[in-house]
Amino acid sequence: xxxxxxxxxxxxxxxxxxxxxxxxxxxxxxxxxxxxxxxxxxxxxxxxxxxxxxxxxxxxxxxxxxxxxxxxxxxxxxxxxxxxxxxxxxxxxxxxxxxxxxxxxxxxxxxxxxxxxxxxxxxxxxxxxxxxxxxxxxxxxxxxxxxxxxxxxxxxxxxxxxxxxxxxxxxxxxxxxxxxxxxxxxxxxxxxxxxxxxxxxxxxxxxxxxxxxxxxxxxxxxxxxxxxxxxxxxxxxxxxxxxxxxxxxxxxxxxxxxxxxxxxxxxxxxxxxxxxxxxxxxxxxxxxxxxxxxxxxxxxxxxxxxxxxxxxxxxxxxxxxxxxxxxxxxxxxxxxxxxxxxxxxxxxxxxxxxxxxxxxxxxxxxxxxxxxxxxxxxxxxxxxxxxxxxxxxxxxxxxxxxxxxxxxxxxxxxxxxxxxxxxxxxxxxxxxxxxxxxxxxxxxxxxxxxxxxxxxxxxxxxxxxxxxxxxxxxxxxxxxxxxxxxxxxxxxxxxxxxxxxxxxxxxxxxxxxxxxxxxxxxxxxxxxxxxxxxxxxxxxxxxxxxxxxxxxxxxxxxxxxxxxxxxxxxxxxxxxxxxxxxxxxxxxxxxxxxxxxxxxxxxxxxxxxx
Ligand code: C2E
Ligand code: CA
Ligand code: CA
Numbered sequence: 335x336x337x338x339x340x341x342x343x344x345x346x347x348x349x350x351x352x353x354x355x356x357x358x359x360x361x362x363x364x365x366x367x368x369x370x371x372x373x374x375x376x377x378x379x380x381x382x383x384x385x386x387x388x389x390x391x392x393x394x395x396x397x398x399x400x401x402x403x404x405x406x407x408x409x410x411x412x413x414x415x416x417x418x419x420x421x422x423x424x425x426x427x428x429x430x431x432x433x434x435x436x437x438x439x440x441x442x443x444x445x446x447x448x449x450x451x452x453x454x455x456x457x458x459x460x461x462x463x464x465x466x467x468x469x470x471x472x473x474x475x476x477x478x479x480x481x482x483x484x485x486x487x488x489x490x491x492x493x494x495x496x497x498x499x500x501x502x503x504x505x506x507x508x509x510x511x512x513x514x515x516x517x518x519x520x521x522x523x524x525x526x527x528x529x530x531x532x533x534x535x536x537x538x539x540x541x542x543x544x545x546x547x548x549x550x551x552x553x554x555x556x557x558x559x560x561x562x563x564x565x566x567x568x569x570x571x572x573x574x575x576x577x578x579x580x581x582x583x584x585x586x587x588x589x590x591x592x593x594x595x596x597x598x599x600x601x602x603x604x605x606x607x608x609x610x611x612x613x614x615x616x617x618x619x620x621x622x623x624x625x626x627x628x629x630x631x632x633x634x635x636x637x638x639x640x641x642x643x644x645x646x647x648x649x650x651x652x653x654x655x656x657x658x659x660x661x662x663x664x665x666x667x668x669x670x671x672x673x674x675x676x677x678x679x680x681x682x683x684x685x686x687x688x689x690x691x692x693x694x695x696x697x698x699x700x701x702x703x704x705x706x707x708x709x710x711x712x713x714x715x716x717x718x719x720x721x722x723x724x725x726x727x728x729x730x731x732x733x734x735x736x737x738x739x740x741x742x743x744x745x746x747x748x749x750x751x752x753x754x755x756x757x758x759x760x761x762x763x764x765x766x767x768x769x770x771x772x773x774x775x776x777x778x779x780x781x782x783x784x785x786x787x788x789x790x791x792x793x794x795x796x797x798x799x800x801x802x803x804x805x806x807x808x809x810x811x812x813x814x815x816x817x818x819x820x821x822x823x824x825x826x827x828x829x830x831x832x833x834x835x836x837x838x839x840x841x842x843x844x845x846x847x848x849x850x851x852x853x854x855x856x857x858x859x860x861x862x863x864x865x866x867x868x869x870x871x872x873x874x875x876x877x878x879x880x881x882x883x884x885x886x887x888x889x890x891x892x893x894x895x896x897x898x899x900x901x902x903x904x905x906x907x908x909x910x911x912x913x914x915x916x917x918x919x920x921x922x923x924x925x926x927x928x929x930x931x932x933x934x935x936x937x938x939x940x941x942x943x944x
Contacts, residue, residue, distance in 0.1 A: 341480065344492045347379065348482055351490065381493055382477070388487025390416045390461075402471070402493070403428050416460055416489075424453060427472040460489075468496070476500040513587040515565055516572035521588045528646040531584075531596050532639045542639050543606055544649050545595040546657045547613075550631040550666055552591035559624050570621055571630050578609075578616050593632075594653075600638070610634060610668060618666075633660040637671035655679055685737055688724055693746055698722055700754040701922035702772070704931060705893060705915045708907050713937040715770030717807070717915060718755040719922050720747065739777055748780045749789060756797040756804075758928065763799075766939045767932040773805035773836055778812045782820045787827035794831075801832030805857070808835065810843030813853060822853055829854040836893065841877055850888070857913075858885045862896030865916070868905045875905070882909045 351372070358368040373394075376383050382399035386392055392414045400407040405426035406419050423429045431452045459467055460481065467479045477493040484490065513520045519527070528544060535542045549571065556564035568591070575585050575593065584596040595613075600606045614632065621628045635657025643649050652671040660669035692698055702716035722729045738744040752774050762769040780786050794801055806828055812821055825835055836857040837850070841864060860881050867874025878894070885892045894906050897916030906914060923931055932938070 341478070341494050344381070344480055344494055347383075348480070348490060348492060351375070352484070381495070383490070383492050385488055385490045386416050390489075392416075392419070393488065399493075402477070417457055420456065420460075421453065424449070430470040430472055432468070432470050469493075516569055516587050518572050518576075518593075519584060519586040521586065524586055524588065524594060525646040525650065527584050527586070528596055528639075528649060531598055532644055532646060532649070535598070536640050536644060540598075541600050541602075541606075541641060543595075543597040543600050544637050544639065544653045545597065545610065545613075546588075546635045546653045547593040547595065547632040548634075548657060548661060549591035549593075550633060555623075555628065559626060563624050566623060567621070567628070567630065571617060574616050574619070574630075575613070578612055606636075606638075610636070614666065614668075631666040633657060633666060634668045635660050635671070636668065642671055642676065651679070652676060682737065685729075685734065686741055689722070689734055689737060689741075689743065692722055692724065693743060693750070696750070697724075698747060698750050698754075699924065700751055700758065701924045702755070702758065702928040703915055703922035704920045704928075704935075705770070705773075705913050706919050708894070708897075708903060708911050708914045711919075713768070713770055713932065713935050714913050715772060715805070716928065717773045717922075718751055718775070720751050720775075721922075721924065735777075739779065742779070744777045744779050745783055748774075748776055751775075752790070753793055756793050756799050759799055759803065760797040762929060762932060765929060767929065768937045768939055769803070769928075769932060770937070771803055771805050771834065773807050773834075775807045775838065776812075778821065781808065781812060781824045784820075786824055787831065790828065790833065791831060802834070805834040805836050807838040807859065809838045810840065810849070813849040814843070825853050839895075841881060855890060857891045857893055859893045859895055860911075862916075865894050865896045865902055865906075866898070869899075869901050878906070878911075879909055882906075882911050886910065 354368065354372050354375070358372060376394060376396045379396060380398055382396065382402045384392070384395040384399050391412060392410060395407065395410070403419070403423045405428055406422035420429070424431065431449050456467065459465060465481060467481070469477045469479060471477060475495055475497045476499075478496045479491050479493050481489055481491045511519055511523050531542050552564070552567070555567050559567075568587075571593070572585070572587065575595070579585060579595065579597070582598045584594075586594045586596075588594055597606070597609065600609070613634075617630045617632060619629070621630060635653045635655065637643075637649050637652040637656060639649055642652055652675070655675055656669040656671040659675070660667040663669070699721040701719045701721045703719060704716055705714045706712060707714050720731050720735065722731075722734055735744070735747075738747045755772050755774055759769055759772055776786075783789075790804070790806075794804065806825075808821075808825070829835060834856045835854060836859055837855045838859045839861045840858045842861045858881060860878055864874045864877045864881075868878065869875075882892050891912040893913040893915060894902070894911050895915050897903055897906065897914040897918045899918060902916070903914060903918060920931060
């Protein structure tokens with residue numbers, strides 16, 4: 335019998351009882367004793383039935399009721415009230431206190447405030463007009479009581495066993511909260527569980543830890559032994575984790591090969607480290623799978639609460655960051671979150687927001703650093719470098735360019751730098767100056783953008799700049815990119831257009847000569863780190879010499895970066911290096927400084943340097 339059907343029948347029973355009572359009156363008048371019949375019905379019915387008078391004293395209860403509450407019903411008389419019965423049942427553990435959403439109340443030891451409040455609430459409900467009350471029984475069953483108040487003031491209560499319904503409900507909740515493969519809790523409950531633990535530790539004191547685990551080389555197990563073996567591997571990892579942890583700790587599978595542990599009441603850092611060591615050694619025990627011997631290994635990122643934060647989402651970010659670092663260090667590393675990491679994250683977060691705003695508000699500027707002919711010192715051109723002044727401070731491009739690349743704003747930033755550079759160039763030409771070739775830096779994402787060459791063409795036309803006055807600087811690593819076909823295609827288009835191409839930071843990347851052959855590069859830029867070794871480190875001098883001769887033998891010109899001293903210049907001049915750039919001649923120049931520079935070195939149209 336379904337519980338719903340049961341309740342309908344209970345209703346019907348109540349109705350019948352009521353009707354029978356009324357009829358009884360009538361029948362009594364007719365001299366017929368139906369009281370015995372009514373008693374029979376109540377005695378026979380298998381579900382608990384109980385009735386109280388208007389003073390809440392017990393009128394009747396049937397055998398099913400007495401069987402359900404044997405201790406509470408041990409002594410019954412006319413003075414037994416609902417309240418005495420109820421309290422006795424709770425104290426005897428025949429009824430278990432629950433919250434409104436049917437959760438068993440935590441800490442409900444007899445006499446606790448929590449339990450008393452719950453009893454008061456139940457009594458109030460009973461004294462109201464009646465209604466429905468769900469009760470958890472000491473033996474695990476669930477009863478749903480329907481109470482009805484008769485005009486006379488008498489109350490009748492009939493109970494239905496809804497354990498089956500409850501079981502089904504629990505099953506459904508379980509399914510949505512658990513990972514079907516390992517049976518562990520899943521990601522949906524992570525933040526709730528974590529917040530609960532954080533709050534508890536904040537109230538009661540002590541430290542807890544959130545540990546994120548990432549299996550090392552799980553993908554290889556999956557790829558080489560198949561998905562079924564991969565599943566077995568995960569199940570075994572889950573089993574080992576369960577075996578290590580204590581009651582009160584949570585283990586979750588977040589998806590794929592990522593797990594989380596929420597460890598409660600960690601005494602101190604040493605204890606925590608020894609727990610994590612145990613996790614590592616237990617997981618790493620021999621595991622035989624499809625006749626392969628494996629030893630599961632994990633990278634771990636750890637943060638502590640409430641020490642590192644009291645917000646579950648924040649802590650998740652922190653632990654994730656620590657895990658990221660652990661993964662970067664390779665293998666089975668363990669990384670603790672710390673204040674430096676948090677500050678770094680915070681700074682980066684602030685930087686990201688500020689950079690977005692700076693781009694929107696056009697606050698990214700350009701500085702031009704002069705390039706000169708090494709042989710005679712004459713002006714040759716400029717390199718355009720992005721500049722950002724944020725809250726009165728110059729943010730170094732080495733800080734914001736990588737961020738712009740990561741968050742996908744480099745295409746927009748590169749375009750701004752290009753457009754501003756061309757605008758300055760136009761201004762210089764209009765002023766009768768001879769700026770020479772202007773080199774702009776282009777990141778991989780820009781070169782992969784399908785309309786990069788079109789955009790360059792459009793801007794050159796817009797500012798009426800001949801293409802030979804523009805150079806695009808790319809780094810070696812751009813050529814190593816997997817989608818280098820797109821990059822090559824883009825570089826060839828630029829070349830056709832008449833734009834020059836320079837390979838920046840040459841010697842620091844991993845590009846080979848074969849890469850160099852594939853792309854139409856006009857110039858090589860020797861990295862500053864080698865130039866600075868001139869006169870100091872013979873091995874750097876060898877590199878500089880080799881790059882110059884390599885470039886020349888390939889028919890390319892060479893630009894030396896970071897030329898800071900006359901000694902550098904003389905050395906480079908002796909090698910026949912073509913162009914130099916560095917503090918020896920000038921720092922990068924902003925605004926009208928570049929105009930003044932050109933005028934001061936005599937780079938005018940009449941001087942015909944271009
Ligand atoms: P880079 O392309 O190698 O630029 C040369 C860097 O060396 C510049 O630093 C310049 O100021 C610095 N420098 C020039 N001469 C000397 C010298 O004699 N001594 C020393 N110690 N340094 C010198 P900056 O402006 O800080 O730029 C750093 C890097 O940021 C650039 O290195 C480039 O990789 C990147 N960057 C700058 N602007 C842009 C841009 O618009 N787009 C892209 N994608 N990257 C840019
Ligand atoms: Ca550059
Ligand atoms: Ca460079």
